[in-house]
Amino acid sequence: MGWFSGFSSLARFLQRVFGKKHARIGIYGPPNVGKTTLANRIAMDLTGEIIGTVSDIPHETRRAKLKSNLKIENGNSSLMIDIVDTPGIATKVDYKEFVKEYGLDREEAKRRAKEATEGVIEAIRWLDDIDGVVLVMDSTQDPFTQVNVTILGNLEARNLPVLIAANKIDIEESSPATLKSAFPQHPVVPISALTGHNMDTLYSKMVEHFGSKRRKKKRG
Amino acid sequence: MKSGKTGITVNLVSRSKLEELTSGEKVEYILNEVKKGKILVLESGLTPTEQSALIQQTMKKIDHDTFIGIEMEGYPEEKLGFLQRLLGIPRKPRLTVIGPAHLLKTIKKDDAVIETVIVPGKGVT
Numbered sequence: 001m002g003w004f005s006g007f008s009s010l011a012r013f014l015q016r017v018f019g020k021k022h023a024r025i026g027i028y029g030p031p032n033v034g035k036t037t038l039a040n041r042i043a044m045d046l047t048g049e050i051i052g053t054v055s056d057i058p059h060e061t062r063r064a065k066l067k068s069n070l071k072i073e074n075g076n077s078s079l080m081i082d083i084v085d086t087p088g089i090a091t092k093v094d095y096k097e098f099v100k101e102y103g104l105d106r107e108e109a110k111r112r113a114k115e116a117t118e119g120v121i122e123a124i125r126w127l128d129d130i131d132g133v134v135l136v137m138d139s140t141q142d143p144f145t146q147v148n149v150t151i152l153g154n155l156e157a158r159n160l161p162v163l164i165a166a167n168k169i170d171i172e173e174s175s176p177a178t179l180k181s182a183f184p185q186h187p188v189v190p191i192s193a194l195t196g197h198n199m200d201t202l203y204s205k206m207v208e209h210f211g212s213k214r215r216k217k218k219r220g
Numbered sequence: 221m222k223s224g225k226t227g228i229t230v231n232l233v234s235r236s237k238l239e240e241l242t243s244g245e246k247v248e249y250i251l252n253e254v255k256k257g258k259i260l261v262l263e264s265g266l267t268p269t270e271q272s273a274l275i276q277q278t279m280k281k282i283d284h285d286t287f288i289g290i291e292m293e294g295y296p297e298e299k300l301g302f303l304q305r306l307l308g309i310p311r312k313p314r315l316t317v318i319g320p321a322h323l324l325k326t327i328k329k330d331d332a333v334i335e336t337v338i339v340p341g342k343g344v345t
Binding site: 089090091092093094095110113114117118120121124127142144146149150152153154156157 | 267268269271272275276278279280282284288289290291292293294321322326329330
């Protein structure tokens, strides 16, 4: 399946799930799982522009970034989407890690840590303003983290449509099957946002999972 | 468990104690205790909404020199059967351990056991 047919699948998915021609999709997950890489992959495909910078240092994205009005052509019709690339959600932020493990100077590390804490709050607030979520997980890591469980629990409580992107399958140690068995109640699609591998399947699985029924979103 | 001045307090908090509190009070209580350096084992954990509220409040309290956040591990809410859903019985969150991130480290978590280690004297003062 080529990238154009992938877009068509995505367009169908969005129209079926959200029942409208404009939907806002949040990209969520813990720090350093590849959220911005995935957001950039989608935005590059649709507009030729990236959303944000990526880095090996955790909490590179510290403010939510919104890319609005991405137009998806689907035969005779078209669809507009907004992509929200959110900061990584964490329960702790230690500036000393930035100093010891990534060589940042103390002041820069403290500033980064402070911005990261604000980013976590902002990411959670954005849950009130989105129509669906792509939850990104690192398929090389243990999936049973409290952050993953907390995010999923919140999405379920709000009845928000969610699809898990098991990212980093280009890495040899990845185990997307572990993610699938950990969260059998949700569709899990192995992808590499870095290489673009399996992105078409991601879109197709969205269509398959959500079908034509639009879920009513709960607030709060 | 408390052993002298440098000891670490672990509080086992009963379901009835938690049920006396509103969600906001629960989050405030937990965060106040954890900021004092205590580790809490909650008989009944937090709902997803309470967990995200706790994370948000934790982020506001982080000061980078004395408090870097929390470590929290628990089990998702119990799944309800058809009859329970029909009767409108609310889902109950399960056992959860919460502590200051500089003291409490999760080693392993599976369907049956959460293994944590307490690292006294590490990190912040």
